[in-house]
Amino acid sequence: MAKEVFYSGCAAAAYGAKDARVEVISSYPIRPYTGIMMELSKLVANGELEAEFVLGEGEHAQVSIAYGASAAGARAYTGSSGVGVTYAMECYSPAAGGRLPCQMAIADRALDPPGDFGSEHTDVMSARDQGWIMGWAESPQEVYDNTIMYYRIGEDHRVQLPQFCCQDGYFVSHIPGKMQMEDQKAVDDFLPPYNPPHPLNPNKPINHGPQIFPDQGSAINVQRAVAFDDVEAVIEEIVTDYNKAFGQLQPLRGRVYDGRCRDLLLPPGRPRQDGTLCGEPPAQKGC
Amino acid sequence: MRPFPTQAVAESLSKVKAVGVIETNTSYGGVSRGGNIAPETRAACYNLDNRPIITSFMAGLGGEIVTLNEFYAMARVLSDAVKTGKANDSYWMNFEKEVLDTHS
Numbered sequence: 118m119a120k121e122v123f124y125s126g127c128a129a130a131a132y133g134a135k136d137a138r139v140e141v142i143s144s145y146p147i148r149p150y151t152g153i154m155m156e157l158s159k160l161v162a163n164g165e166l167e168a169e170f171v172l173g174e175g176e177h178a179q180v181s182i183a184y185g186a187s188a189a190g191a192r193a194y195t196g197s198s199g200v201g202v203t204y205a206m207e208c209y210s211p212a213a214g215g216r217l218p219c220q221m222a223i224a225d226r227a228l229d230p231p232g233d234f235g236s237e238h239t240d241v242m243s244a245r246d247q248g249w250i251m252g253w254a255e256s257p258q259e260v261y262d263n264t265i266m267y268y269r270i271g272e273d274h275r276v277q278l279p280q281f282c283c284q285d286g287y288f289v290s291h292i293p294g295k296m297q298m299e300d301q302k303a304v305d306d307f308l309p310p311y312n313p314p315h316p317l318n319p320n321k322p323i324n325h326g327p328q329i330f331p332d333q334g335s336a337i338n339v340q341r342a343v344a345f346d347d348v349e350a351v352i353e354e355i356v357t358d359y360n361k362a363f364g365q366l367q368p369l370r371g372r373v374y375d376g377r378c379r380d381l382l383l384p385p386g387r388p389r390q391d392g393t394l395c396g397e398p399p400a401q402k403g404c
Numbered sequence: 405m406r407p408f409p410t411q412a413v414a415e416s417l418s419k420v421k422a423v424g425v426i427e428t429n430t431s432y433g434g435v436s437r438g439g440n441i442a443p444e445t446r447a448a449c450y451n452l453d454n455r456p457i458i459t460s461f462m463a464g465l466g467g468e469i470v471t472l473n474e475f476y477a478m479a480r481v482l483s484d485a486v487k488t489g490k491a492n493d494s495y496w497m498n499f500e501k502e503v504l505d506t507h508s
């Protein structure tokens with residue numbers, strides 16, 4: 118049965134990963150995303166989630182573990198915030214170039230300096246060119262939904278790309294909101310097990326990421342670029358399916374713009390919700 | 405690139421009709437489905453009264469040599485763009501029929 122809960126963005130991500138039946142989790146602490154791993158480690162320890170919970174020695178190891186697990190055919194989950202996201206920078210291109218659809222939860226945090234614990238998107242935006250699908254949730258509900266949907270989008274054989282599943286640090290990650298958690302059986306029906314076309318298998322050896330020459334390189338770049346040609350259509354299809362399965366939870370193309378507006382602000386993530394709550398701008402403010 | 409010479413780029417490109425930005429970098433899934441320099445160049449030209457056609461030529465990726473024939477092909481795409489008034493946001497050299505045809 119679907120149930121209504123009151124979760125922070127961190128808990129929503131953890132329960133989204135649990136309901137997505139992730140098989141390998143790689144963890145290393147940094148605020149504010151740490152809350153996700155705290156929840157997941159409890160779920161694994163309590164026997165509510167059957168998964169390998171691996172501690173990386175840093176974010177570089179974390180992402181390496183995640184895409185290695187993905188190459189071996191496991192649904193893999195990791196995450197980070199702020200400088201942790203940039204420390205793992207080397208590993209993003211191999212994951213995308215290897216077409217390994219692991220997922221990384223991001224709870225955005227400002228880089229150093231300012232070194233405060235504020236929420237700012239520059240951390241993961243630094244990795245925007247590496248070939249990962251990326252998008253922001255504005256509420257715990259969207260965090261939960263995106264965690265499940267991103268796996269199906271990324272693992273789709275037309276796509277096969279890793280995903281940054283982003284939420285604003287603190288404003289979303291640490292503020293609980295009312296959300297709907299779905300029935301496990303229904304999530305299983307929506308998200309079938311990960312079925313990679315070319316998993317590593319000792320009984321059927323294949324080579325992932327072999328050394329090649331410069332004149333062979335651009336073809337691989339083109340394949341990664343072409344993979345993005347289908348992503349928008351796949352997202353539309355999968356969000357429509359999600360809404361069909363679980364009620365109209367997700368707006369397909371935003372909820373603010375309905376053709377009536379003359380001017381438009383385009384905020385990603387948390388400011389979108391704040392702005393929506395503001396409603397009609399008051400005339401006396403000069404809007 | 406940083407600081408991007410926004411004013412200087414806008415002023416010099418206001419005098420031409422078509423611009424091809426040769427990119428040896430990629431932004432997968434990015435706004436022009438090509439590299440990063442053409443979108444910044446477009447943004448620099450956004451406020452011009454007469455904006456040139458601006459396109460990305462994705463060439464030399466992975467360290468591949470950019471051949472003389474590829475430069476001719478890029479020039480041909482640009483001169484066609486001036487005639488027709490349009491061009492794709494990006495061309496992946498050696499991988500698009502439209503570009504390959506101009507080699508012959």
